[in-house]
Amino acid sequence: MTTSPGRSDIRSALVALLTAAVTIAGVATLVTTIPAAEAAVPAAAVEDEGAGCAVPALPDGGSLPTIAKLPDPFTRLNGTRITSTSDWQCRRAEIKKLAERFVYGEKPAKPATVTGTVSSTTITVNVSHNGRSSSFSAKVELPSGSGPFPAVVVLGGFGADTAGIKAAGAAVINYDPYAVGKEGTPRNNKQGAFYSIYGASSSTGLLVAWAWGVSRIIDVIEQSNGSILRADATGVTGCSRFGKGAIVTGAFDQRIALTMPIESGSAGAPIFRGIPGEGAQSLSSAYGEQPWLGDAFGSFTGSPARLPVDTHELVAMVAPRGLFIMDNPHIANLGPKSASVAALGGAEVYKALGAGANITYWSDVQDGTHCANRPEWRTPLQQHIQKFLLRTGTAPGAIRISSRAAGNLAEWRDWQTPALTSTPPSSSTPSPSAPSTGSPSPSSPSSGSPSPSAPVPGAGCTATVSVNAWNGGFVATVKVTAGASGTNGWTVGMTVPAGATVTSSWNADRTGTSGAVQFSNVAYNGRIGAGQATEFGFQATGTAGPMTPTCSAS
Known part of the structure; x- marks a missing residue:
């Protein structure tokens, strides 16, 4: 199996799941405990391990079939299924290209020149590429003790438990995404450091622009002398729109060891196919509210079943690295039921890679206030930091889904999770079989939103x-x-x-x-x-x- 320098082998054995139903305050909660791995899988040494993979031609957007159920994350574009853990690197590259083409817009590779500084209070970033330049900065808050420290990039400074992060021993990097991709701009005149480099009419949406900014912060940390912040131990978090940015950031940069989106809503974790039936913010609304998603997504707001990719594969793009999805079951507009389906679907990839202990989904919370600092999350948050950033903990992953918004993965898939081998497959390749296009329509998830008014x-x-x-x-x-x-x-x-x-x-x-x-x-x-x-x-x-x-x- 091919691995990055210093990256441990991924075991292929499936992780057993021990599931129980408990009742808290009269509300049943699905609790799935995932046994801890011997050690957390470290982040990659590079932003994109699959950059050298030969990705076949992508399907044409105008002739995509309608597939009601979630695409099979284990099936390549040529119709064959992966059989080895080492196959995942290039399969992930295919998913990345599909996500860029049809959902988010392209995330460019590292610019020609990235420079900057790291101090105990500030990170500065200067970028030059193709004759254009831009710059931005982020504030740094260090925990007590002596460095170098791991760090969590907090998008927008909203909703994240920064006190809990620092108490666990990690620094906080307060990053303003609007400096890199500004909201309130039309799609043909996007503004910010990203668009100063790639053009105001770039078809790339804000979420990938924000992710690009975090990647450039990591570039600068890598170039520093390492006395303040560790380059190999970066996390990312944010709530609401910044939760959307956090999960996209973690999916698109494999150097991020721990991704922690909070209540991300439509355009974040929830599966696109499930949003119309749940009463969440509609896809047309999310697409029109801000240019979060790439321009190409506008063709799918009314027909998400035509998408050749969905957010369970965004979750899978983070695998096998640490992922802690925090969600709110009390606000149907956030699409928590569809988010739980995305987590369960992505967890199948984690399990196939032998890294099932590295994913947690937690919607079992009592307070429904949007982006509140919740006591239920404080301990697992710190355990995740200890495990994936400090590398001193071994806490298991957990799936804690409130019955207020519990999705059913079985309704959304017609594929099974393979038992991947830990050695490369033989050189013989099975004949590709055309992916199914006639999947039956899934049962519509029940909606917890109020009934529409009469016309x-x-x-x-x-x-x-x-x-x-x-x-x-x-x-x-x-x-x-x-x-x-x-x-x-x-x-x-x-x-x-x-x-x-x-x-x-x-x-x-x-x-x-x-x-x-x-x-x-x-x-x-x-x-x-x-x-x-x-x-x-x-x-x-x-x-x-x-x-x-x-x-x-x-």
Whole structure:
């Protein structure tokens, strides 16, 4: 088996799972304890171990078949299945290319020149490539004791238990993703250090741009004298939109030893195929709210079953390195049921690689506040830091799924996990068989979101609204359906609940933030065919309540 220098062999034996159901505060929780491995698998020495793999031509986006169930992570693009742990490196490279092409946009290789400095308070990064340059910096907080320290990059400084991280013995690198990829920009005029190098019209979305920034921070740490921070012990975390960035960052840079996304929601951990049936933020909403996802994903917001890749394979891209997914079962808008399916599907790759003890998914929490520092996570957080960054611990992985939002992997797959050998396969290659394209539709996951409002007739269109709420805020998704004549433009009016304030909206222009608010189409979604529909959405602070939208068309 081929390994990176200093990287331990991955055992191929499947890890036994011991599963039990427990009841806490009247809510049943699925608890799966994964026996600890002898040692955590170290991070790779390079950003992309599969950079030299020969990846076949990718499928054409316009002719992709509809496959209702999750793609088989063990089946190559040529239709054959991997048989050895050493095959995973190049299979992962295929998944990476698919994810870049159809979901996130390309993450470029290391730029021509990366320089910078590391001090006890700051990291500076300077990048030059093809005649263009950019720079950014990040703040450093050291724990007590003497270094060099492992470090956890915290995206956005929001939701992460930084006190717990430092108490465990790791430094905190406070990284501002907006310096590298700014939100609030149109797709054809993206801004930030990444786009200063690769162009404002780059088709790469913000999540990969943010991941690129973390990779450049690691480059600078590698170049430093190592007296302050260790280059071989980096973690990444973030909550909400920064949780989306954290899981993408860990998937796309194999030097990251520990990836810890928190409540990442749509465009993060939840499987794309499951989001429409769960009542989570819709894919069109996530795509339109910010340019988080790559431009190419716009073709799949209404047909995720056409995607040749899904987020269980994003989870698998992290394997066999440390992964701790923290989720909130109380907010359906975050898609926790679909996130649990992604974790369970990705865990099958971990198990096949003999690294089942390196993945944890934890949605068994009592407080439903978005991005709260939860006592349930403090101990496993510190255990993961000890195991994967300090390399002094051996705590086992665990799957703790709240029954409030428990996904069922069996409903989403028609493939089985192979027993991979620990030696390279023989030179003979079986004849490829075409991947199945006729999988039956899965049972739709039940939705915990409120029922949509009844359509209110208007001049040429109708509108319905669905709301996902949490303590102190809510997200509303509004579906606009054209009448028999279609529309060339539309306007939706509604009165938001008393005390509520609209803070952001997507896929629509907005007039007003409270009381009677009016939304109208933007350039790309005003024309709707007869009987067809489009969606827009908004987020608000305050308490959710009934809203009755009216729709008029032009």
